[in-house]
Amino acid sequence: MMDRRIALIKILIRADDAISSTSLSKRLGVSKKTILNDLKAIQSQYLDKDLQITKKSGIGIKLTGSAVSRQQLADSIDSYGVIGIDGMQERQLDFLMNLFLSNENIYIKNIAFDSFISRTTVNRDIREINQNFLAKYELKIKNTQNGLVVVGKEEKKRLALARIVLLKCDRKLQFMAIKSDDFVQNMQKLLGLNLEPLIDLVNKLQTDFHVRFAINSQRSLLVHLAVSIVRIKVSAVTNDNKTVQKEMIKHQNELKILKNNLTSIENVYEVSFDNEELYLIFLHVISSKQVGSENESNSSDAFQLQVEEFVNKVSLDTGKAYFNDNELCDSLILHLQIAITRVRFGMRIDNPFLKYVLENNFDLFVALKNNISIVLTSDYEIPDTEIAYVAIHFMASEEKIKEAPRVIVLCAMGLGVGQLLLQRVKSYFPNYSILGAVSLEDLKNYTSKDVDLVISTINLEGRTDLNYIVVNPLQDLSKINMGSSLELNKSRQKKLNIDFSDKDCLFISEPGEKRDLLKKTSKWLVYQGKAKSNYFNVLLKRESVGSTYIGNGTALIHGKYDEESLPASLSIIRLGKKVKWDEEHDVSMLLNFIPTDEKKADFAVLFKRIGKSIDNTEFWEKIISSDAVTMAKLFNEEFNL
Incomplete structure (x- = not known):
């Protein structure tokens, strides 16, 4: 009932x-x-x-x-919890599922009749599905004489169908084991398959390949196997691929093991896996391996050097000594060898930590995105989910490399008074690394990479971007709160050589849907000379790999991080109406940035300051309600631009 x-x-x-x-x-x-x-x-x-x-x-x-x-x-x-997921309503998910799984011709009039909606609504659904979901997989629904068909590569169709299955069955994959009753029962009902033989296969593959699969990887592998079976049953086969044939030669022993395991599955489901199918399943197996499941890395010396360069560049961009963690490179090599396979073959994974990384380590995320091409070839689109998994390794490393805060003592000349204060600081704070006493002239030689705190007898406002505290050399130092002094006070931040301007502010009263908004924004940016003519496509491509939402109704949109032959720019786009941005968030404002090599460091600092302010709801509400002149002024004051 x-x-x-x-x-x-x-x-x-x-x-x-x-x-x-x-x-x-x-x-x-x-x-x-x-x-x-x-x-x-x-x-x-x-x-x-x-x-x-x-x-x-x-x-x-x-x-x-x-x-x-x-x-x-x-x-x-909604029993599946997927209303609005990936920009689609449940009705649209059901419609697309039917297209993928049906052997019969499907016409617009049939869908309209079965769903009690008009043909106009069906046509609108098709447009939205194409724009919001299928475009990510280079697929498209077309209306032909024989009905509606999904056009594109079979491999991409399976990736899209696998994503739908995951959405329909369970949103919180990371919290549940593979045999979760809800997940399995929903999936069996959805696809009309008994999944027990496939679950047994997934468990046996871990034994035969001597690996451990993470829980969400077990789910992904299970879904891929089920999707392959239902697509084979509707006579959909993968394309002959010469690259795949060459790769298969390298893995003959592993493929033989996999083939032996699949024989019983072929008999149970009355299907046959050809070599292309076999290799696709093999890719899912090796890309599902949990980091640390092997004792040794088979990486080349050249790849190890690339990873070391990657760690050094990220350390340089963030000002953190990740290169001091001897274990970081080893763990990255194991992880990246698997990630390379996923990226190369367009195999997307869910990452429950993406939102946490963006909200709590945005500057690290930007540094990783800027430098990821060192270890993952730029010939392939690298999803934000992959970058966030790499970020987890660096975040774990941060805990290891934490050292005693580095402190310098400063006075006008660095001599008498400075030496007196130096000795008192050493006495009161024995757990800190006291580097010595310096003069005001010497201060210019220090950066945040060298020093965590300056204890000064001089007010340093406007003279440094370092954390500092002003003291009297003879005061009771025990009353100084060193912990709070290590937190950067924005009133003491060094001004950056970039800023917001009311001339770079656009108000869009009727933004439409997300795609419409990006199109209007890119057209304006091109007209203003701030972006190239293909910027709309660049923005769409960026959005396809992960949401750019940062919090408080704001998205930070961008294309490539190093646009050539363009001036560095910051632009504000205010909206007259909220726009659905991703499955969880609406936006009222966009911030567009285009950095250059010359200004990259300033932008990195700005992102860090934005990250620290993004939870200040009062500030962002004030921004949204202000006019262009006031808005730019508030931004510049808040971030000291």
């Missing part, structure tokens, strides 16, 4: 027009009396004052109320 009422609610939410009780009874296989009883129960149990079920003789039954209330109802009763 509960399932039937949930199904009835979903039909009413999706429907554009009123539906007769006869149509509903036929659709759900019950009498009209049962439908009317269900509607009464739904009104009392599920609907609030903003939503009403209206019944009009000769017209039918309709759910009335605001779009927001309808969406909230959909979210609350």
Whole structure:
């Protein structure tokens, strides 16, 4: 009964027009009396004052109320928890699933009839699915004489279908084991397959290949196997690929083991895996290996040198001594060898830590993104999820390389008074690394890479970007709060050689949907001479690999990090209406940045300052409500630009 009422609610939410009780009874296989009883129960149990079920003789039954209330109802009763995921509604996910799994021709009129929606709505759904989801996989729905078809490479279709299955079955993959009843039961119902033989296969492969799979990797492998089987059953085969044939020669022994394991699966499901299918499954196996599952790395000396260069560059950009962690390079080599395979073959993985990394270590994320091409070839698009996994290694390393804060004592000449203060500081703070006493003239030789805190007898405002505290040489030093002194005070930050200007502020009263907004923004930036003519495509490509949302209704949009022959720029785009940005967030403002090599360091510092301010809701609300002149002024004051 509960399932039937949930199904009835979903039909009413999706429907554009009123539906007769006869149509509903036929659709759900019950009498009209049962439908009317269900509607009464739904009104009392599920609907609030903003939503009403209206019944009009000769017209039918309709759910009335605001779009927001309808969406909230959909979210609350969605058994899969995927409303709005990846820019698609559940109706659109179901529609796309049907296209991938059906052997029959599917026409727009059939979808409209089955879903109780108009053909106009179906056409709109097709456009949104193409733009918001399939474009990421280089796929597209086309309307042909034989009905609707998904056009593109079979490998990409399977990646898209696997993503849908994961979305439909469970959003929180990282918290559940492979045999989770909810996940398996939902997936079996979705695909019409008994998954027990595939679960046994996944577990056996770990034994035969002497590896451990992370839980979300087990899920991904299970989904890939199931998707391969259902696609083979609808006669969809992978393309002949010469590159794959060459790669197979390198892994003959492993492929033989895999082939032996798949024989029983072929018999159970009455399918046959050709060499292309076999190699795709093998790729999922080796890309699912958990870091640390092997004792040794098979990396070349050249790759080890690349990883060392990568660590050194990230250390330089962030001002942190990651190169002092001897174990970091080893763990990165193991991780990157697997990541290279995923990137090369377009195998995307979920990363539950992406949001945490962006919110808490944005400057590290930017440094990694700037330098990742050293170890992962720039011929392939590198998703933010992969970069965030690399960030986890660096974040773990930070805990290892933490040392006693480095302190210098400063006075005008660095002599008498400075030496007196030096001895007192050493006495009061024995756990700190006291580097010595310096003069004001010598201060210019120190950066944040050398010193954590300056204890000074002189006010250093506007003279340094270092943390500092002003003291009297003879005061009671025990009352100094050294911990808070190590936190950078924005009023003492060095001014950066970039800034926001009201001339670089655009207000868009009717932004439309996300794609429309990016198009309008890129057109304006090109007109202003701040971006190249292909910037719209550059922005779309960047958004396809991960959300640029940073918090408080703001997205930080950008293309490549080092645009050639363009001036460095910061632009503000204010919106008259909120725009759906990703599955969880709406935006009211965009910040676009285009750095140059000359200004890269300034931008890195700015990102760090933005990261520290992003949770200051009061500041960002003030920004949104201000005019262009005030907005630019507030930004420049907050970030000391």
